[in-house]
Amino acid sequence: MEHIEANDAFLVKSYIDGNEQSLSILINRHQHRIYSFIFSKVFDKDVAEDIFQDTFIKVIRTLKRGKYNEEGKFLPWVMRIAHNLVIDHFRKNKRMPKFENSGDFNIFSVLSDSGLNAEKQIIKDQIENDVKELIKELPEDQLEVLVMRIYKNMSFKEISERTGVSINTALGRMRYALINLRKVIDKHNLVLTN
Template structure:
């Protein structure tokens, strides 16, 4: 008979008390979810591996220093660390994130990928207002494409026809708008967590 599953919180406290195998169990338990999340942002196995390693280096340092807040849930906390490292990666490399213009674009995918919980839904309206303010900080050409795409739900072909630029230019502006929006969000320290 299998022994019962030990909770993340217990494993964390065991690791803090010096049980190295507890961390291994935690990493194995959440590895797939965290790695998939990172890969879905960077689309590159090597970079995803690096960010995954860095995430756990940061987790270990924080736990060793005793700075982990027991109140928090372990997985969302680790996901936030990896999310911040992904943002750092894009900032440092100044590379455009891959942007899938076929899929539905939702402003919350820029802010965070965790689904909103009940409290989150309450602040959703406020955040959308804040986001509108942030969008106003974008250069005019990027702002125009972003608003047409998100708020008017136009396709890139329609945006191209309306603005008189090629579809590629419209896509490029959208990509830059997203990158800049991430930077602005980061600057204002806006975080939506579940």
């Protein structure tokens, strides 16, 4: 009876002192809140089960290592661990998207439309037009190299032959063209991202 009435701090201390029964009481007391919290985030019973287990493995290891700092906040501490593990779970899934198998095969889960949609296409066209206008502000020699390299897709060797300068000079002009283009963009306060 004393154990049922005992508060978390007492049970934690008793567990650290070697009373395994205390852990059982703590888990039974808080399992519903912790499990529902995890489930409310992941909406999958198996995943929630896994995260619940990992949460308490972490709790057990921390308590046994004597790293737990008793401040009378056992449940908030466990909830925080669960919360962090939920975040880890979503991060992991983002890196490695899960193939959802709901019975029917859905081709769009493996194929995605990498093309731009109408809005993005318009933005892209606008940006390209803006850039075409901006490069007109560059010095003539830099503009020449940049146009040949980017719009005419020529190699620096070809550019150097066409303009009659060395490859290194062409490379240098290209570099300054880009530096100056950035300055022009800054000057006009433009954001050229899609």
